[in-house]
Amino acid sequence: MTIDTPRASTSASAFDTDELILNMGPQHPSTHGVLRVVLRLDGERVISADCVIGYVHRGIEKLCENRDWTQIILLTDRMDYVAAASSNLGYCETVEKLMQVEVPRRARYIRTVLAELQRMASHCLWLGTHAMDIGAMTVLMYAFRERELILDLFEEYCGARLTYNSMRIGGLPLDIPSGWDKRVLAFCDLMEPKLDEYEDLLTNNRIWLGRTRDVGVISGEDAISLGLCGPPLRGSGVSRDVRKDEPNAAYDEFEFDVPLGMRGDTYDRYLIRMEEFKQSIRIIRQAIEGLPEGPVMGKVPRLLKPPAGETYHAVESPKGELGYFIVSDGRSTNPYRLRVRPPSFCNLQGLSRLVKGHLVADVVALIGTIDIVLGEVDR
Amino acid sequence: MLETFAIPLLQAVVVVNSVLVAVTFLVLMERKVIAWAQSRLGPMRVGPHGILQALADPIKLILKEDITPTRADRWVFTIAPIMSLVPALVVFSVVPFGFEFPYWISNINVGLLFIVAVTSIGVYGIILGGWASNSKYPLLSSLRASAQLISYEIAVTITLVSVVLTSGTLNLIGIVEAQRDFELPLLGTGVWFAFTQPVALVLVFIGGLAETNRMPFDLPEAETELTGGFHTEYSGMRFSMFFLAEYANIIVISAVIAIMFFGGWMPPFSNVAALDFLEVIPGWIWLISKVFFVLYMFIWLRATLPRYRYDQLMNIGWKVLIPIALANLVLTAIMKVLVA
Numbered sequence: 007m008t009i010d011t012p013r014a015s016t017s018a019s020a021f022d023t024d025e026l027i028l029n030m031g032p033q034h035p036s037t038h039g040v041l042r043v044v045l046r047l048d049g050e051r052v053i054s055a056d057c058v059i060g061y062v063h064r065g066i067e068k069l070c071e072n073r074d075w076t077q078i079i080l081l082t083d084r085m086d087y088v089a090a091a092s093s094n095l096g097y098c099e100t101v102e103k104l105m106q107v108e109v110p111r112r113a114r115y116i117r118t119v120l121a122e123l124q125r126m127a128s129h130c131l132w133l134g135t136h137a138m139d140i141g142a143m144t145v146l147m148y149a150f151r152e153r154e155l156i157l158d159l160f161e162e163y164c165g166a167r168l169t170y171n172s173m174r175i176g177g178l179p180l181d182i183p184s185g186w187d188k189r190v191l192a193f194c195d196l197m198e199p200k201l202d203e204y205e206d207l208l209t210n211n212r213i214w215l216g217r218t219r220d221v222g223v224i225s226g227e228d229a230i231s232l233g234l235c236g237p238p239l240r241g242s243g244v245s246r247d248v249r250k251d252e253p254n255a256a257y258d259e260f261e262f263d264v265p266l267g268m269r270g271d272t273y274d275r276y277l278i279r280m281e282e283f284k285q286s287i288r289i290i291r292q293a294i295e296g297l298p299e300g301p302v303m304g305k306v307p308r309l310l311k312p313p314a315g316e317t318y319h320a321v322e323s324p325k326g327e328l329g330y331f332i333v334s335d336g337r338s339t340n341p342y343r344l345r346v347r348p349p350s351f352c353n354l355q356g357l358s359r360l361v362k363g364h365l366v367a368d369v370v371a372l373i374g375t376i377d378i379v380l381g382e383v384d385r
Numbered sequence: 386m387l388e389t390f391a392i393p394l395l396q397a398v399v400v401v402n403s404v405l406v407a408v409t410f411l412v413l414m415e416r417k418v419i420a421w422a423q424s425r426l427g428p429m430r431v432g433p434h435g436i437l438q439a440l441a442d443p444i445k446l447i448l449k450e451d452i453t454p455t456r457a458d459r460w461v462f463t464i465a466p467i468m469s470l471v472p473a474l475v476v477f478s479v480v481p482f483g484f485e486f487p488y489w490i491s492n493i494n495v496g497l498l499f500i501v502a503v504t505s506i507g508v509y510g511i512i513l514g515g516w517a518s519n520s521k522y523p524l525l526s527s528l529r530a531s532a533q534l535i536s537y538e539i540a541v542t543i544t545l546v547s548v549v550l551t552s553g554t555l556n557l558i559g560i561v562e563a564q565r566d567f568e569l570p571l572l573g574t575g576v577w578f579a580f581t582q583p584v585a586l587v588l589v590f591i592g593g594l595a596e597t598n599r600m601p602f603d604l605p606e607a608e609t610e611l612t613g614g615f616h617t618e619y620s621g622m623r624f625s626m627f628f629l630a631e632y633a634n635i636i637v638i639s640a641v642i643a644i645m646f647f648g649g650w651m652p653p654f655s656n657v658a659a660l661d662f663l664e665v666i667p668g669w670i671w672l673i674s675k676v677f678f679v680l681y682m683f684i685w686l687r688a689t690l691p692r693y694r695y696d697q698l699m700n701i702g703w704k705v706l707i708p709i710a711l712a713n714l715v716l717t718a719i720m721k722v723l724v725a
Contacts (some may be wrong), residue, residue, distance in 0.1 A: 028521050035612060050525065050695055141600065141611075141692025147423035213601055213691045366525065367610050367694045 025053060028366070032061050036139045036370035039380030043357070043369065046109040050365045055358045059351075072342040075101055075175060075310040078344070085348065086382040088131050091124040091160070092323035093382075094173040099254055100319040100330040101135045104312045113177035113302040114256040114271045118167035119190060119293045120163070120172060120287040121255060121321070126197070127156040128324035128377075129279050133204060136276070136374035140217050145207055152200050155193055162186060176306035187294045194287045201283050209280070218272035221359040222372045225270060232359060233352045235321075236326020237278045238376055242270035248322040254323075260292045279377075311339055325349040325377050346385060350378040386465035396490045400477050408632040411441040414677075415648070415684045422688035440540065443625065451621035454518060466619065466626035469510025472503045473633035481558050482638050482669040483650050489558070500641060503544055507536045507630060512604060514627065515615035526614030527693055530605035534596055536699060537577040540706035541592035544585045547710070547717040548578055548645050561649035575654070579646040584713045586646045588706055590682070593638035595702070598631060604695055639679035640672070647675045652690035 031042035040061035047055040071077045082093040102261060109117075124294055125135060134149035157167045162183055164172040172178070208214045224234070230241040239246055247264040249257040265281035267274030314336030322328035326349030333343040353376040360372045413428065413435065413634060420427030428435030453462055479496040481489035493499060508531065515527025549555055552563035560578075568574050569581070579586050595602040606614040616627045650668025654660050693701070 026521060026525075028525075036610065050529075122575060137691065141603070142690065143419070144423050144688050147425060152422060207689070208691075211691065213693055216697050217694055365695055367604075367692075369611050 022047075030369065032058075038135060038378055041378065041380055041383070042152060043373070043374070044125075045116055045361075045366070045369065046229075048367065050367075052361050052364055052366065052369060055361045055369065057354055057357055059354070059380070059383050061384065062380050065168070067344055067346060067384040070341055072340060074339045075312070075341070078341070079173065080169065080171045083171055084381060085346065085385055086323060086325065086328070086350065086379045087133050087168060088379055089124050089128040089167065089187075089324045090170045091120045091172050092128075092321060094170065095121050095255065096319065096321040096328045096330050098173045098175050099321060100317060100332050101310070101312060103319050104308070104317045104332055104334060105310070106305050108210075109177055109304050111256070111298045112300045112303070113180075113182065115293050115297050116178055116302065117173060118255040118257060118260070119290050120160075121154050122289050122293075123159060123190070125286050125324040126152050127160075129283055130156070132279060132374070133326075134375045136371070136377075137208060137214075139370040139374040140214065142207060142211075144216070145204060148200070148204060148207075152197060155196070159186070159190060159193060169279065174303065175310060177301070177303035179303075181302045181356055187297060190290060191294055194290055195284070197287060201280065205280060206223045208276070217367075217371055218276055218375075219318065220269070221272045221364065221368050222375060223269060223271045224356065224360060228359070229356070232356045234326070234356050235271055235349050235352055236322070236324075237275050237282070238328065238353050238356060240264065241267035241275035242276050242283065243267055246327075248320050248327050251322065254319070256293065257289075259296070260289050262289050271372055275375050276368070293331060309339060312336070313327075320347070324350055326353060326377070326381070348382040348385065350376075350380075350382040354378050354383055393490055396487070399480065400490065404474060404477055404633055404636060405629065406439075407636060408629050410441055410678060411632050411636065412442060412605070413439040414680070415687070418681065418684045419688045422685070430485055439548075446625035446628070447622055449621040449624075451623055452618075453670075454520065454521045454618050457618065458517040458519065459500065461513050462618075465510045465514035465517055466623045466630070467510070468513065468612070468632070469507050469630040470626045472506040473637065474631040476500050476503050476637050477633075478619065479557065481561075481636070481644070481649070482672055484558060484561075484668075488650075488669060491670055492558055494559075497545060497555045497560070497641075497645075499537075500557075500637065501543075501545065503616070504634065504637060505538055507634060508538075509578070511615050514619065515605075518618035520618050522613070522617050523610045523615050525574045526605045526611045526617075530598070530615060532695075533598075533604060533702070534697060535603065536702040537592045537595035537602075537706070540595060540702060542590065542709050543707065543710040543714055544588040545645070547585050547714040548582055550714070550717045550721055551578060551582060557644050560645055561651065564648045565651060575648075575651070577646060577648040577651075582646065582713075582717070584709065588710055589638075589642055589646070589681075589714070592706060593642065594683065594686065595632045595640055599681075599683055600689040601693050601699060602697060603692060605607075614640075635674065635680065635683060639676045639683070642679050643672055643675035647678075649675075657703070 026047040028045040029042065030045055031037040032040040034227060037043065042058040044056045053121050055123050066081050069081055073081065078092055079097060082097045083090040121139050127137065130149040130153035137145035160170055161167050163179060163186060164170050224242055225246045226242040229244060238308055243266050245264060245266055246309035248254065250264055260287045265278045267278055312334040316331065316333040318329055318331045320327045328348035328349050331343050331345040331347070335342040357372060357376060361369050417427040417724050428438040431437040455458060478490045479493055481492065491548045500623050511530045512527045515523035515530065522602055552560045554560060554563065564577050566574055567576065569576050595613040619627060652663035652666065652671055653662065
């Protein structure tokens with residue numbers, strides 16, 4: 007506040023105002039891990055926000071240069087640890103592309119099922135924490151209740167509940183256990199009414215609408231130039247889904263819709279993810295019903311040595327476009343260079359733009375809406 | 386001597402201790418109710434179905450280290466939780482539990498005014514506590530609290546005035562008597578103000594949520610935004626004083642709602658002759674069950690609703706609640722004149 011009247015020097019100077027620098031994180035309940043956001047505040051209004059990252063940097067990309075091709079799969083688990091199967095999928099497909107390995111159709115179907123189950127598990131976590139940040143605590147418990155069932159399915163498939171190591175270059179390490187497909191379908195039947203339960207609590211709730219409608223609006227052009235991907239990009243009406251545009255796994259064989267937003271606000275991004283739940287169920291049903299017979303592992307040599315060259319391949323992880331850029335020198339049994347294009351990292355770049363001019367309470371809502379996992383941001 | 390000091394002192398000891406015990410069990414009830422709403426079990430370890438959790442929590446809080454931040458304003462930091470807790474307990478001195486003497490400590494003719502006045506002192510505890518911590522989150526929180534609590538107090542007080550107009554007295558016992566004797570066409574006597582003043586009931590309930598920092602108005606605490614708000618820097622006994630004060634305030638506002646709108650210690654529908662057998666149950670049990678009914682509503686809302694944002698909260702306070710409260714007041718006054 008500046009007052010240019012002569013009286014300012016005497017009485018009004020007592021009301022000198024200053025910006026408040028507020029450190030949100032790295033230990034804060036709503037920064038979804040160890041994200042640190044340095045906020046410059048005018049009262050409660052955000053003037054600018056700078057993200058400070060790197061608190062869980064483990065040098066995964068560098069580690070990959072010293073691991074052989076199969077060992078890297080379990081490092082990809084540790085990036086987006088709430089969607090490990092999607093990270094597995096992206097990496098395995100990239101190496102397969104580099105080596106030009108044919109993956110059996112059954113394996114591609116099961117991979118699709120795993121990736122879509124993973125999408126639902128990840129969206130459950132997003133929904134719960136996003137609602138929790140805005141104050142609706144019950145949704146968190148409901149969403150985790152269903153996420154637990156998905157984790158049970160994963161446990162039954164590969165024995166792990168968080169870091170699955172569930173795929174191999176050329177296919178899958180295991181075929182599905184008997185009856186697993188039935189239980190996946192049963193889960194899909196169970197999940198649909200639960201989605202209505204979540205929506206009952208939030209979708210038409212006036213407080214929820216007030217907290218998300220027109221909060222963090224971003225236009226399609228801005229979203230593209232910021233490099234956003236996944237639901238934040240589609241929320242702004244840009245039709246970009248790797249599953250449709252550059253089909254991987256078995257996505258080209260299934261029918262599904264890519265929901266798009268109109269306004270590009272937090273509410274649109276919420277609706278899109280809720281719709282993606284339903285589309286995932288649709289894909290899983292088609293995949294399980296049309297599951298072909300056959301082997302789950304393609305013909306790959308015991309010692310992997312991809313030819314010299316480089317390749318980029320992306321999959322649609324729950325958070326957006328997850329890409330791997332791999333360089334092989336053709337001589338050694340490990341990559342010369344491996345670079346990940348993590349969707350969380352790219353979406354996080356949009357945060358400082360999204361929060362500008364909003365209130366402190368919106369910052370936590372917006373961190374929730376871009377759905378980041380710090381393990382993937384920092385790697 | 387006995388009349389003026391000993392008996393009121395004994396009553397005060399009983400009431401204060403009951404309130405403190407009620408608070409611990411209210412916390413347990415809140416955890417249990419919310420757990421059931423979320424398809425969980427809640428506390429189950431300490432005692433059968435976690436009943437003894439209500440004792441374990443206070444013991445834990447008392448035994449914890451009491452930290453004063455180095456840069457805090459020591460004196461204010463220490464006094465703030467006391468300023469918050471004492472008014473919340475003092476208020477119970479005028480809360481009656483029945484028509485006759487041993488059921489109230491003091492029967493002053495401005496009981497309602499006393500409650501409104503003393504509970505607003507509690508705001509200072511929150512503001513000073515947040516300020517004295519010399520920390521940024523508590524500071525933001527105390528700014529929020531001062532704006533929120535003051536603006537909602539206006540709405541609540543204006544609404545209470547319309548009830549006072551209906552009853553014609555500020556005495557809480559008088560308000561219950563008014564509900565007993567107030568004669569309506571068709572319905573006769575014994576009709577609660579919940580039925581004659583429904584708008585006021587809703588307004589006081591919403592205002593009460595905001596004044597006690599409850600969901601969906603828990604912005605001064607806002608765990609996920611301000612990491613606990615004004616009590617971020619508090620620990621141990623001083624934290625538990627804030628905690629006790631908050632829950633004691635919730636009990637106060639529930640008691641006020643029960644007395645003013647739900648006929649206090651009267652059994653329900655006393656105008657219906659068929660329900661006369663309910664008179665067997667003592668009045669104070671009726672009052673306490675009504676208080677817990679309102680408390681249950683408070684908890685239920687917490688399990689259901691998201692949190693408002695600061696600007697939305699102020700909009701609701703000033704642009705919705707206060708105009709409706711004023712309109713209700715004017716309408717009540719007109720009705721009063723017409724009936725007279």
